[in-house]
Amino acid sequence: MGYKIAIDGPAGAGKSTIAKMIAEKLDFIYVDTGAMYRAVAYFFIHNGIENLDGANVKLMCAQMDIRISYEEGNQNVILNGKNVTGYLRSEEVGKMASIVAVNREIREKLIDLQRYISGEEDVVMDGRDIGTQVLPDAQLKIYLTASIDVRARRRFEELEEKGVSANIEDIKADIETRDKNDMNREIAPLCQAEDAILVDTSEMTIDEVVAKIISLYKGNCS
Numbered sequence: 497m498g499y500k501i502a503i504d505g506p507a508g509a510g511k512s513t514i515a516k517m518i519a520e521k522l523d524f525i526y527v528d529t530g531a532m533y534r535a536v537a538y539f540f541i542h543n544g545i546e547n548l549d550g551a552n553v554k555l556m557c558a559q560m561d562i563r564i565s566y567e568e569g570n571q572n573v574i575l576n577g578k579n580v581t582g583y584l585r586s587e588e589v590g591k592m593a594s595i596v597a598v599n600r601e602i603r604e605k606l607i608d609l610q611r612y613i614s615g616e617e618d619v620v621m622d623g624r625d626i627g628t629q630v631l632p633d634a635q636l637k638i639y640l641t642a643s644i645d646v647r648a649r650r651r652f653e654e655l656e657e658k659g660v661s662a663n664i665e666d667i668k669a670d671i672e673t674r675d676k677n678d679m680n681r682e683i684a685p686l687c688q689a690e691d692a693i694l695v696d697t698s699e700m701t702i703d704e705v706v707a708k709i710i711s712l713y714k715g716n717c718s
């Protein structure tokens with residue numbers, strides 16, 4: 497079945513940076529499931545769809561063809577034939593992703609895609625429900641977190657690096673709202689799987705976190 501590493505946790509904990517580096521080091525495939533929810537959000541924003549009731553979301557769901565391709569280890573999301581990867585990391589899209597992610601049809605559609613990509617491969621997959629729902633048999637499950645202040649600062653720096661001006665207090669409020677949505681929704685809420693290992697990255701560098709997870713993996717394999 498391949499070796500599966502599941503990394504879950506709240507916004508700004510560093511999941512995607514860490515997961516990507518681990519995948520590179522171990523020569524695993526990196527699957528960013530947040531980008532898939534973000535692609536659905538982009539579809540709603542781009543098409544000006546404001547009606548978010550269940551029936552309409554279901555209808556829209558049927559109009560979205562979402563595929564994943566890889567280019568030098570980087571994941572691309574193809575939405576109805578268009579590569580939308582470059583449009584997905586804004587705060588607007590992140591907020592909308594958390595709103596559409598409560599919908600059952602959307603989750604089922606994306607979970608099918610996530611399991612299909614994972615298949616027999618060795619993968620590192622990050623998201624909110626990977627250890628609990630998508631890959632419950634993953635051999636290594638990590639719950640990555642950090643204090644709200646550290647997470648807000650990281651997101652602020654990510655935006656600044658891209659030349660997007662942002663206010664750290666607004667980002668903190670957005671992250672808090674999104675965490676609340678993600679942790680309290682009815683279907684597949686964000687929570688630590690019983691067999692997941694908690695890694696608090698508040699006081700750790702990226703390299704330290706990567707080294708810790710790789711050593712957990714090696715310990716598991718020996």
Ligand code: CDP
Pocket residue numbers: 506507508509511512529530531533534590593594595597622623624625626674678
């Ligand atoms: O990078 P960041 O942690 O800010 O967000 P992301 O991983 O790109 O996910 C964006 C949003 O998609 C989250 O706030 C969740 O609401 C949703 N999501 C989800 O419900 N399940 C997943 N497996 C991944 C993301």
